[in-house]
Amino acid sequence: MPEMIVKPATLKELWKILPALPPARRYLAGGTDIVVACNGGCESSECWMDISDIPELKTIKETASSLFLGAAVKISDLERSAAVRKWCPALIAAIPYYASPSLRNMATLGGNAGNGSPCADGVCALVAEGASVLLELKGKKRRLPLKDLFLGPKKTALKKDELILGFEVPKRARLGAYQKLSARPYFCISKAAVAVTLEISGGVIKRAGIALGSVAPVPLYAAKTAAWLAGKKLSAVTAAAAAGIVKAEAAPITDARSEADYRREMCGVLLERALVSLVPLAGR
Ligand SMILES: Cc1cc2nc3c(=O)[nH]c(=O)nc-3n(C[C@H](O)[C@H](O)[C@H](O)COP(=O)(O)OP(=O)(O)OC[C@H]3O[C@@H](n4cnc5c(N)ncnc54)[C@H](O)[C@@H]3O)c2cc1C
Known part of the structure; x- marks a missing residue:
């Protein structure tokens, strides 16, 4: 396990404390990938930044044209959301095949994408939904088509410390x-x-x-x-x-x-x- 785990309460606090943290650092959301990697000897960061309670990452928000799914929303909360059931039919169809009920109470879509695996069920469904991914690094935001986030097995286009804020799915009947x-x-x-x-x-x-x-x-x-x-x-x-x-x-x-x-x-x-x-x- 890392020597240090920090848990910022807000995005503002995250960007404020970041420069003082050990350089070998990674985000921790539900921990269902990173803790397994750590136990298997494949993850040796000095510091984990626990983002699981940052309010901006835990929202499901509708606008006139899209649905925002926060990166740290638990898969089981997505499954219960009426808006997700209405606008994300492929994601809803994928959830029963996504790990187990107990893991879905911990796992997040941000972790599913951040892990960069070609097997990620949530990512696969969101790519078919035509989702974009919203990213932030020290207050600077950018957006990519989700399909372009992945460069190879376990390789993403995320810059060091860049955070996945969430995913935007177009609200089109399908x-x-x-x-x-x-x-x-x-x-x-x-x-x-x-x-x-x-x-x-x-x-x-x-x-x-x-x-x-x-x-x-x-x-x-x-x-x-x-x-x-x-x-x-x-x-x-x-x-x-x-x-x-x-x-x-x-x-x-x-x-x-x-x-x-x-x-x-x-x-x-x-x-x-x-x-x-x-x-x-x-x-x-
Ligand atoms: C027994 C078991 C069964 C599983 N079955 C499945 C399955 O059927 N289908 C499937 O798709 N997956 C499965 N998984 C993998 C895992 O549960 C998912 O990938 C899950 O969505 C990871 O989310 P997490 O929040 O736990 O990620 P974490 O473990 O917290 O993080 C994973 C990675 O993403 C990074 N990260 C997390 N959040 C962010 C963020 N917001 N911004 C940037 N980087 C971030 C972390 O630094 C880390 O590198 C399984 C895992 C286990 C242990």
């Missing part, structure tokens, strides 16, 4: 689905995962968002497949054709959890299942 393949149906890291959002009018897809987990070095936005779906009627035939296209977008590796060819094949299967699950909802 359907969403999440399909995850893992060794067990629940409480397991994915071999492959697919998140889908669809904006539909008169049975025709107006806009699609597709993200793939565990099949590339980063949570991957499947841009070609999403563009191909726009303008198509949502049907089992469209779903089968999209499955063929998405396989070419995945860039999986073979590792302890699965083989590359199987992962690629299953991307297509999972996308087809996700799209077919939305067919009965398209006319409502």
